[in-house]
Amino acid sequence: MNNSIKRIGVFTSGGDAPGMNACIRAVVRTAIYEGKKVSGILHGYQGMIDGNIIDMNSRSVSNILQLGGTILKTARCLDFRTPEGRKKAYDNITAQGIDALVAIGGDGTFTGAEVFSREYDIPVVGVPGTIDNDLYGSDFTLGYDTANNTVIDAIDKIRDTAASHDRLFFIEVMGRDSGCIALNCGIAGGAEAILLPEKETGIDELIQKLENAAKDKKTSTIVIVAEGDKNGGAYNVAKRVQEKFDFYDAKVTILGHLQRGGSPSSFDRVLASRLGFGAVKRLLRGETRIMVGLRGNDIVTTPLEVALRSKEFKLADDMIEMMNVLAI
Ligand code: F6P
Numbered sequence: 222m223n224n225s226i227k228r229i230g231v232f233t234s235g236g237d238a239p240g241m242n243a244c245i246r247a248v249v250r251t252a253i254y255e256g257k258k259v260s261g262i263l264h265g266y267q268g269m270i271d272g273n274i275i276d277m278n279s280r281s282v283s284n285i286l287q288l289g290g291t292i293l294k295t296a297r298c299l300d301f302r303t304p305e306g307r308k309k310a311y312d313n314i315t316a317q318g319i320d321a322l323v324a325i326g327g328d329g330t331f332t333g334a335e336v337f338s339r340e341y342d343i344p345v346v347g348v349p350g351t352i353d354n355d356l357y358g359s360d361f362t363l364g365y366d367t368a369n370n371t372v373i374d375a376i377d378k379i380r381d382t383a384a385s386h387d388r389l390f391f392i393e394v395m396g397r398d399s400g401c402i403a404l405n406c407g408i409a410g411g412a413e414a415i416l417l418p419e420k421e422t423g424i425d426e427l428i429q430k431l432e433n434a435a436k437d438k439k440t441s442t443i444v445i446v447a448e449g450d451k452n453g454g455a456y457n458v459a460k461r462v463q464e465k466f467d468f469y470d471a472k473v474t475i476l477g478h479l480q481r482g483g484s485p486s487s488f489d490r491v492l493a494s495r496l497g498f499g500a501v502k503r504l505l506r507g508e509t510r511i512m513v514g515l516r517g518n519d520i521v522t523t524p525l526e527v528a529l530r531s532k533e534f535k536l537a538d539d540m541i542e543m544m545n546v547l548a549i
Contacts, residue, residue, distance in 0.1 A: 226344065226505060228258040230274070230319035233291040234265030234298070234330040237481055238350045238364025240489035241291040241325055246282035247497025248323050253279055255505055260319050264294045265326070266301035266333055269310035274317050286490060289367075289483045295326075301333050304340075311341045320344075323500045325363070327351035328529055335510060335525040344509035346500040347525055350493075352481055355399035357531040358523030359514025363496065366488040368395070368480045369405050375476055376410030376443060383441035389431065389469035391462075393455035395480050396447040402480070403447035404536050404544065413442045413548045416458065418449035419536055424458070428466045430548070435468045437549070442469060495520055 231248045233241045245261070252259045261281070263273040275281075285292055300306035314322075322345040324334040331347045338345040349356045352368035372394050383390045392412075394402045400417030407415035414430050416422050427444070434442050446455040459473045485493065492515060499513045499520040511522040 226257060226321045228260060228318045229321045229323060229501065229504065230260045230262050230314055230317075231277075231293070231323045232262035232265050232268065232325070233293050233295045233350065234324065234326040234333070235295060236327065236351060237289075237291045237295050238352045238362070239289045239367035239481070239483055239485035240363035240493035241350050242282075242285040242288045243485055243490045243493035244325050244348055244350065244363060244497040245291070245293060246285055247494040248501055249277050249282045250279055251498045251501040255501065257505070258318070260317055261293050262314070264296040265330070266298040266306075266310060267296040268294075269313055270298070270300055270306050272313040272316070274313065274319075287484050289481075289485065297329065301337075307337055307340060310337070311343070321504050322346075323348060323497070323504065325350040327353065327362070328356065331512060331525050331529055335529065338510050344504055344507075345525075346504050346508065347512040347528070348496045348500050349512060349514055349528075352402065353396055353399040354401040354535060356512070356514070356528055357533040358512050358521070358528040359516070361492060361515055363489055363493050364481070364485070365401065366492075367483055367486045368402055369409070370486055371480055371483055372402060372406040372476060373409045375474070375479075376406060376412070376445075379474060380410070380441060380443060383443060387440045387469065389442045389444070389471045391444045391446055391455040391459045391471065391473045393446045393448060393473070393475045395476070397449045399449070399535070400447045401535050403445050404540055407445040407544055408540060408547070410443065410445070411547070412445045412544070413439065414444045415544045416444065416446045416450040416452060417536065418447050418451065419534065420541065421451050424452065424461045424465075427458070428462055431462065431466055432468070434548075
């Protein structure tokens with residue numbers, strides 16, 4: 222055990238994700254169990270710069286396991302990109318006695334953590350928390366499973382009304398750079414077409430699919446559009462399709478930020494607990510600048526710089542082939 226660590230600072234940063242609270246709880250309780258003190262840094266890196274830091278104990282994290290969002294709040298902080306911002310952050314956390322960090326977030330969070338840890342030689346372990354599932358080194362990120370269930374619930378509801386009116390719906394889901402939610406939920410929701418950032422689909426190709434669906438007497442049609450699809454979002458796609466193909470009455474639903482909310486699924490709660498527990502254990506073993514993740518059923522670690530720089534194509538080939546086959 223690294224006995225030189227006395228107080229661990231935990232924070233969430235970037236887009237919130239269901240399961241972050243369960244992870245905070247695991248970090249706080251594991252650290253206390255191991256005889257360490259814990260501080261919660263509010264609003265991510267912004268809280269470090271502003272000195273917005275609270276003392277935490279086992280009871281500070283009572284009854285939060287099941288809550289969406291993050292009790293520590295979050296932010297996207299531009300000041301932390303500057304050396305002056307990081308200097309302020311360092312002064313504030315050391316003034317509170319914090320000598321190690323657990324950072325829960327996505328790639329922006331880890332970029333900041335990596336630079337900061339090198340600059341000030343402070344140990345840091347990252348936990349992948351983002352609904353996008355777009356980090357190398359973990360099969361799943363916190364919040365992804367819950368977001369999928371939220372999206373599928375919405376698709377099912379839209380299917381009811383689409384089928385009743387014989388309508389075509391374009392449903393936009395989150396994923397600026399990642400089609401994980403779109404592909405997974407498109408398959409689970411029986412979508413007729415899925416547009417992904419990782420794979421360009423032309424409007425003519427899409428129209429061909431929709432024409433085939435109409436010829437095959439499909440009464441309702443659902444197209445899932447990932448936010449980062451190159452055609453420019455669901456409204457654009459719908460407009461361009463309707464200009465050439467007006468067989469169906471077309472509607473657009475943007476699911477937006479509701480995908481980030483809600484009580485975490487049992488999968489996310491357990492993943493959050495394992496990753497939070499694992500992060501503290503690794504910190505206390507003297508490991509630093511790593512991300513904890515899940516591979517198969519094992520908690521593994523990946524250097525932060527590898528997690529950040531390696532691009533992992535998370536869309537399984539059979540899923541991509543299947544999205545066309547099962548939609549006939
Ligand atoms: O957390 C990731 C993500 O959900 C992306 O898919 C999306 O583009 C982005 O967050 C939106 O973030 P914001 O809340 O800052 O608009």
